[in-house]
């Protein structure tokens with residue numbers, strides 16, 4: 185074999201190894217981070233490049249996030265480097281769904297210098313989108329080399345093949361990850377529900393023992409006493425006491441029951457129940473904008489409980505003077521609930537303490553209904569919770585949904 189032919193042969197082998205390697209990693213690995221790190225290594229080996237970065241697209245935030253890289257020092261930055269669509273070369277590729285081949289990045293206006301990625305060490309670069317049908321970009325593969333013009337046209341075409349293989353793997357790994365997170369949320373929710381039931385049981389036992397039973401025993405005692413009295417006046421005094429004790433016991437029983445279940449939902453409906461919550465919430469004004477919505481009972485219960493917790497948080501933490509509470513149908517036919525206050529605000533990313541269940545419980549309730557709950561807040565900026573539920577909650581039969 186001539187030198188040129190043997191070089192070509194070696195290059196073919198390297199590409200075949202790369203494709204085989206990716207397929208075998210995908211078969212063995214479920215974790216997205218690990219798949220991407222190993223793929224980046226194989227790409228560098230096959231292309232003779234010096235670094236490879238694999239970004240995953242976060243469609244909600246319209247950002248690309250670095251999730252795997254080689255050399256290892258860059259891989260350690262996974263999850264910390266985010267670029268908006270159209271920011272940097274990877275952002276441009278995510279936005280346009282087309283590859284970018286750059287011989288000298290310093291003369292390309294799309295390039296953005298990120299000190300942690302040591303851009304000064306590399307000059308040429310190829311960036312290809314990871315595309316899934318029908319043209320959805322799920323990630324971006326960036327390959328960098330020290331020298332100018334390292335990447336020949338045929339390398340780019342091959343990287344596109346690699347990218348299309350990787351796109352399916354990334355999509356599957358992301359779905360797997362979403363499933364795992366959802367399963368964890370379900371488990372946490374189930375554990376929390378059992379814990380709350382246990383608390384409720386203890387509370388009811390306490391209410392019955394300390395309140396209702398005591399009053400019944402006293403009433404019984406006074407009734408017996410009345411039986412042995414002879415004058416009408418003393419009998420009626422005893423019966424008056426019994427009357428007071430029994431109506432007290434009845435009040436206690438009602439309180440114990442209403443603490444368990446928002447019976448107001450059955451009596452008056454969701455809108456009136458939210459009016460009533462707002463009216464008794466605390467020392468601030470509540471502006472209401474509530475649209476009548478015909479919702480399944482379990483969805484109403486979740487909306488009621490989330491609003492209740494949100495208002496309790498305003499009372500406990502916000503020091504707010506006014507709150508806006510709105511519930512209405514969204515443009516896509518779903519439901520949007522918003523609770524906003526003008527209080528002290530907080531930093532949502534550092535709020536979840538081990539003894540705080542309110543926000544995570546609200547989030548879990550929203551997720552279990554197929555929706556999401558976002559918290560927008562910052563010190564001195566007030567707090568707004570926004571829960572969005574999909575149109576399917578309107579038609580969902582309570583029998584095939586989780587009830588809580």
Ligand SMILES: Nc1ncnc2c1ncn2[C@@H]1O[C@H](COP(=O)(O)OP(=O)(O)OP(=O)(O)O)[C@@H](O)[C@H]1O
Nearest residue numbers: 497498501502529530535539540541542543544567
């Ligand atoms: N409306 C708000 N204004 C200011 N800070 C808030 C608000 N809502 C929540 N927070 C902050 O977020 C933290 C977490 O809230 P979360 O409801 O999860 O827990 P909690 O209210 O402290 O306890 P609980 O488990 O009883 O609800 C709070 O401790 C508080 O610091």
Ligand SMILES: [Mg+2]
Nearest residue numbers: 496497542543
């Ligand atoms: Mg709370």
